[in-house]
Structures are given as structure tokens and as C-alpha cells.
Amino acid sequence: MEKIDHILVVDDDRGLREVVTTYLERSGMLVSSAANGREMHHSLDRHVPDLILLDLILPGEDGLTLYRRLRESRYRSVPVLMLTGRSDVTDRIIGLEMGADDYMAKPFQARELLARIRAVLRRTRALPPASPSLEDACILGFGEWRLDTSTRQLLESDDTVVTLSGAEYRLLRVFLDHAQRVLTRDQLLNLTQGRDADSFDRSIDLLVSRLRQKLNDTARASRYIKTLRNEGYVLSATVTVCHETFVE
Structure with missing residues (x-):
């Protein structure tokens, strides 16, 4: 039914x-x-x-x-x-x-x-199509961070849980699923919100800023999400896959 x-x-x-x-x-x-x-x-x-x-x-x-x-x-x-x-x-x-x-x-x-x-x-x-190696992943690692895709928990290297909103989780998944690929603002808005941007829509920039704060990432000295002027954003970190689960 x-x-x-x-x-x-x-x-x-x-x-x-x-x-x-x-x-x-x-x-x-x-x-x-x-x-x-x-x-x-x-x-x-x-x-x-x-x-x-x-x-x-x-x-x-x-x-x-x-x-x-x-x-x-x-x-x-x-x-x-x-x-x-x-x-x-x-x-x-x-x-x-x-x-x-x-x-x-x-x-x-x-x-x-x-x-x-x-x-x-x-x-x-339904998250956007990902690389085949990531579709069934339980844990996605990048830099000092791990994302549990089943519980939607983001963990620091010391296992501290960082809470993500639904929009922040979807944006991070898009970046992880398309790591080291440049994504325009229009692409990010479409992948995360299912619509195209208008000329005054800065919601993606605001959301990227919030996600950077969660990752302790700064725009000027970014380790993870880099801004490419007149192009968009790119997750520069390498993503690793494992199938462990977190135990609270």
C-alpha cells in the first residue's frame, strides 16, 4: 500500500x-x-x-x-x-x-x-545519485571527520557528536558524494532543494557558511569546503568508506 x-x-x-x-x-x-x-x-x-x-x-x-x-x-x-x-x-x-x-x-x-x-x-x-562506492556506505570519512549515513551523525576525531540540521546533512552528503568536483550554486541548490536559484538567492552561501562552522572550517583557510570565485564550491578532502557502526 x-x-x-x-x-x-x-x-x-x-x-x-x-x-x-x-x-x-x-x-x-x-x-x-x-x-x-x-x-x-x-x-x-x-x-x-x-x-x-x-x-x-x-x-x-x-x-x-x-x-x-x-x-x-x-x-x-x-x-x-x-x-x-x-x-x-x-x-x-x-x-x-x-x-x-x-x-x-x-x-x-x-x-x-x-x-x-x-x-x-x-x-x-532520496539523496542525489552518488558514486557507486558510496551508495551503500555506512561511514564516510574525510579529514578528521566521520559521517554515519544511517544515523546522520557527524563525529569529530574524539567521537564528539556534532548535530546537523536536515539541510546541513543533505548539503554535506552532496559534497561527499561529489568530492573533489566543482559544484556551482545552481547545482547545489538543485541537488539539495530541488529548485533553481534566482539572481538574489544566497541561501546556498548561507548554508555552506553554517556547514563550515560545524566543521571548524573557515573560508579564508579552508581545509574542506573551498570557494572557487565565479565557479562555486568544492570539497577538497579525500573521502574514505567503511562499514562500521557507531555505538553510543
Whole structure:
């Protein structure tokens, strides 16, 4: 039986929740809804969704605070598509820097929302084609780091676990799967988010910056992710493959 995608809509606008719920249900999805953070957590306790549609402007704890708490909880791997009615790009930048899987500004068309949701779900469930030697790998090593592809844990040489958001994990996997190959911003955006960049889209640069911070990598003296002016980025490290598993 084909799996039915479960979407959790978190928005204090009752009318919007009802419209989105009706449209997504007619498109074959299961939908739960919440008006605030408290209701969101009650819903999560009952059933873990496949994706959370999260408004940034909420009563009580705002969407960014709720998103930060999600990424620190057992729901950290659930993809999040952020919504906001603000025209200021600051919220978008903050959301993308925090590792949100996608972002839409209100008002939006229901068809585009559905397309974005499906794109995020596809990206979450299927990483881009990798080198044959990496497809079945459990552990990918590069420099002083190891990435467990089954648990999505990034470990330093002393086995310290570094938490990655869903977007950061996908970006790192793309770099590891295409090590020592130059990837343009358009290619990275398409591989990680399933869409092309517009002339003002700097979300990949923000995400690369966040990943570099996690790897203790600096743009000026980068050991791993190097910037090639007017070309893009390249993971310069050699990737090794092993099949051990981490024991916590």
C-alpha cells in the first residue's frame, strides 16, 4: 500500500489552516493542525508527521523559537517548511541560516505550496545519485571527520557528536558524494532543494557558511569546503568508506 504523507500545519490563522488542510487532503495527504506551540507539541506526541508547515509569527513562542526547539528534540529529522507574512527578507535569511528545508512568503498559491511540500519530501527521502562506492556506505570519512549515513551523525576525531540540521546533512552528503568536483550554486541548490536559484538567492552561501562552522572550517583557510570565485564550491578532502557502526 502506498504511504500517505502526514503534514502538520502550525499557524494561528484558522482560515488559512482550514484552506490548506482542505487542499492537501484533496491531494491525498493526511493533515493535522495546530494554532500554537503547545498544540504543535501535543500533536507531535500523538503522531510524528512527515513534514511540518510552520508559521513564523505565532502567539507565545514564535516560529523560529519552535524550530530551534524541534532541532534540539527527537523530532530533529522532521523536515520543516517555514511560512511568514512579513515582506522583510531578514526572517527568510534567519530561517535558512538555521537550516529550514524551505521557505514560502504569504500570500501563496496552494498549488505552489503543494509542489514545495512534495519537493521537500522527495529530497528528504532520496539523496542525489552518488558514486557507486558510496551508495551503500555506512561511514564516510574525510579529514578528521566521520559521517554515519544511517544515523546522520557527524563525529569529530574524539567521537564528539556534532548535530546537523536536515539541510546541513543533505548539503554535506552532496559534497561527499561529489568530492573533489566543482559544484556551482545552481547545482547545489538543485541537488539539495530541488529548485533553481534566482539572481538574489544566497541561501546556498548561507548554508555552506553554517556547514563550515560545524566543521571548524573557515573560508579564508579552508581545509574542506573551498570557494572557487565565479565557479562555486568544492570539497577538497579525500573521502574514505567503511562499514562500521557507531555505538553510543
